[in-house]
Amino acid sequence: MKKRVEVAAGVITRPDGSFLLGQRAPGTFYPGYWEFPGGKVEAGETAEQALIRELDEELGIRVTSIRPWVTREHRYEHAHVRLHFFEVTGWDGEINDHVHSALSWEHADRPGVGPMLPANGPILKALRLPRWMGITHAADIGTEAQLARLDAALERGLRLVQVREPGMPRGELASFTGAVIRRAREYGALVVINQDCGLAHELGVDGVHLPAAELAWVTVRPDFEWVGASCHCRAELERAAELGLDYALLGAVRPTLTHPEREALGWDAFAELVRDLPIPVFALGGLVEGDMDAARRAAAHGIAAIRGTWFQS
Structure with missing residues (x-):
């Protein structure tokens, strides 16, 4: 049985409702697939702390507004992951990607990139749900x-x-x-x-x-x-x-x-x-x-x- 890996993911959202997706780089699992930015929760961290750290490391931004949202589990061939999704609506600094092949601002009702990483796919429908x-x-x-x-x-x-x-x-x-x-x-x-x-x-x-x-x-x-x-x-x-x-x-x-x-x-x-x-x-x-x-x-x-x-x- 694969050990469950805790992961924090950020739905980084602009005032117009668009959110940020990153394309996984060559040499990683599912290269070319799109995902919400984030990463593994390290020992001693909460999921929120992990996401704040990951977004600083991956995108060069300092989160100023973060809210918990939903948590989903997915079993990949290589891992069983539990993803803690947070909504990020405020940050300092310019987004400067360090790990993805590309970044794209998307809308849930008309996504222009794909395919989505399987664990992240259901989140697109949830984002179509009005508030x-x-x-x-x-x-x-x-x-x-x-x-x-x-x-x-x-x-x-x-x-x-x-x-x-x-x-x-x-x-x-x-x-x-x-x-x-x-x-x-x-x-x-x-x-x-x-x-x-x-x-x-x-x-x-x-x-x-x-x-x-x-x-x-x-x-x-x-x-x-x-x-x-x-x-x-x-x-x-x-x-x-x-x-x-x-x-x-x-x-x-x-x-x-x-x-x-x-x-x-x-x-x-x-x-x-x-x-x-x-x-x-x-x-x-x-x-x-x-x-x-x-x-x-x-x-x-x-x-x-x-x-x-x-x-x-």
Whole structure:
């Protein structure tokens, strides 16, 4: 059995959303393949410390802003690696490569280089996932009001919508979801529907979102491009990862009007629950736009919200 090697990798991101990839040099494993910069975690180092050191050695930059993200494992012919991915959004110095054949700034939705190193490939899809999910509640505020608020949110930049309308009659739900899809597509936004895979197939939405209760009995990932789940504990998060889902929601981070009986997690507990997970996790529960930085420092991919989406001033 191969010993597991701990590796730190950096998603170095510019304000326009582009990220840096390096091409592996001749004489290394997988020469010519592209990867996120980083390297092996040495004895006595944390993964974060290792990445800061590696980026200094490989690229000549001094990291000033770094946030944990996801952790993935991969078995190569020569090694079993566990990659700790961090988002790097700030650094001092000019990028000057010392180890790769080439560097390239890329966008997840239109990568121009390849092939990707196998362990790094799934990260490209995760980077396509928007950072904010708006969750509908038309049953509470009315369909017209919800669609009007959706229009405003899409104009502000919302690019991921979960249609969640428990109790809404199926015909009404189909009509409402169709209206959401039409609006979202004008902006290139993704739409997932909560629970109803049949309706999701009928309407051609981008994916489905599974309630936590379904994770216990679902045996295979539903056949959609995007599939996520609501989770409340580590076991549910691990089950979502085992099924190969694209993301999870975890909460409530703060007390909410939707579930006032549920004890709030807080950011420390959230960070501990998502530690070393291979899929992105959205923070949920009483959060607003101003919480995004705190969420991402706690290793959240982003934020999912009902009122925090539709009732911004």
